[in-house]
Amino acid sequence: MEKIMEIGMPRALLFYTYYPFWHGFFTGLGVKVVLSDATTKKTMSEGAALVVSETCLPIKVYAGHILNLIEKGVKKIFVPSVQSIAPKIYNCSKIRGLPDIIRNVIKADFEMVEATYDKSEKHQGLYEFLKEAASYFGITDMSIIKSAARNGQKVSNNFRLMASMGVPYLKALKLALDNKVIMPSEKKNYPINIAVIAHGYNLYDEQVSMRILDKLESMNVGTRTAELLSEEQMREGISSMGSKLYWANELEITGAAAHYIQDSKTDGLIAINAFGCGPDSLMIERISRFAKGKNKPFLNLSIDEHTGEAGFITRIEAFTDMLIRRKNILSKKSADEQNLAEHDFQEGAISEEILAGIKNNL
Numbered sequence: 001m002e003k004i005m006e007i008g009m010p011r012a013l014l015f016y017t018y019y020p021f022w023h024g025f026f027t028g029l030g031v032k033v034v035l036s037d038a039t040t041k042k043t044m045s046e047g048a049a050l051v052v053s054e055t056c057l058p059i060k061v062y063a064g065h066i067l068n069l070i071e072k073g074v075k076k077i078f079v080p081s082v083q084s085i086a087p088k089i090y091n092c093s094k095i096r097g098l099p100d101i102i103r104n105v106i107k108a109d110f111e112m113v114e115a116t117y118d119k120s121e122k123h124q125g126l127y128e129f130l131k132e133a134a135s136y137f138g139i140t141d142m143s144i145i146k147s148a149a150r151n152g153q154k155v156s157n158n159f160r161l162m163a164s165m166g167v168p169y170l171k172a173l174k175l176a177l178d179n180k181v182i183m184p185s186e187k188k189n190y191p192i193n194i195a196v197i198a199h200g201y202n203l204y205d206e207q208v209s210m211r212i213l214d215k216l217e218s219m220n221v222g223t224r225t226a227e228l229l230s231e232e233q234m235r236e237g238i239s240s241m242g243s244k245l246y247w248a249n250e251l252e253i254t255g256a257a258a259h260y261i262q263d264s265k266t267d268g269l270i271a272i273n274a275f276g277c278g279p280d281s282l283m284i285e286r287i288s289r290f291a292k293g294k295n296k297p298f299l300n301l302s303i304d305e306h307t308g309e310a311g312f313i314t315r316i317e318a319f320t321d322m323l324i325r326r327k328n329i330l331s332k333k334s335a336d337e338q339n340l341a342e343h344d345f346q347e348g349a350i351s352e353e354i355l356a357g358i359k360n361n362l
């Protein structure tokens with residue numbers, strides 16, 4: 001029987017970290033990639049209906065995307081188990097156990113391409129992972145697999161370069177997939193800048209994040225994200241908090257937050273975290289304390305499938321107003337201090353002159 005050379009890719013979870021690579025890899029193998037549609041309310045509610053209510057929103061969204069691919073008639077769907085990305089650095093149990101979750105909640109006629117990446121227990125690195133994924137299409141030749149991996153790496157590098165230079169995430173993704181690279185136009189100056197801290201799957205899924213980045217832009221607020229930072233800057237951030245890397249996605253949360261908390265050009269931070277996420281609740285608590293110690297305003301927004309947009313926007317607007325008022329007060333205080341210092345200096349100079357005159361007249 002002829003092998004189906006098509007793979008369904010759920011537009012959820014690790015898609016937001018690895019899709020440029022995965023797309024480049026599978027197309028390099030000659031496999032057509034079918035992407036699920038952008039998340040809608042229907043994706044969320046259908047996914048949420050499949051899992052227990054305490055499950056975090058990103059898993060519900062993921063399940064909804066699998067349903068969408070099944071509806072499209074895709075027979076093979078990529079559901080990897082990314083356990084550990086480096087020795088002793090792990091993903092959360094839900095990301096690790098993704099194929100088992102999907103197998104248990106979705107009973108339909110499709111095959112999961114469930115390659116495992118595990119650098120801790122199984123010592124299964126990138127090539128073993130890719131070999132396993134390619135085997136679902138009957139491809140075992142390592143030279144073909146390595147060449148497809150190089151293709152994936154090229155797309156991924158182009159994407160990361162543009163994202164790190166400030167090209168908006170979804171635009172950078174589209175350009176990289178078309179094998180194009182552009183650099184952003186000149187940077188705009190904003191009255192205030194806010195760092196938005198969230199996992200890629202919460203921030204760049206426009207339904208989940210309710211387009212927070214666009215909303216801030218429309219309020220004339222500059223935004224900063226983890227993509228603008230190097231891995232080294234995020235690692236330094238974690239160390240400066242006296243913390244150690246444990247979770248695979250901790251760099252984009254703790255590392256980025258710690259960096260921006262100490263950045264004088266960042267006026268405040270907004271974190272978006274999924275209700276029911278164990279790792280996030282620990283990381284956010286630590287970040288919140290660190291921000292308090294550094295006197296940096298910090299707002300945490302917890303989301304689930306019931307989060308209403310109106311309340312979400314009200315909180316962002318109130319936080320932004322507070323930051324503007326705070327910045328005005330701080331600049332006025334600093335200007336007053338400056339005037340006072342100059343005044344003191346001038347007074348000091350006059351006194352010296354008077355003193356000299358008195359001395360001369362003696």
Ligand code: SF4
Pocket residue numbers: 056057058059092093094095199274276277278279280
């Ligand atoms: S890290 Fe948190 S939000 Fe993300 S999949 Fe795991 S439990 Fe859910």
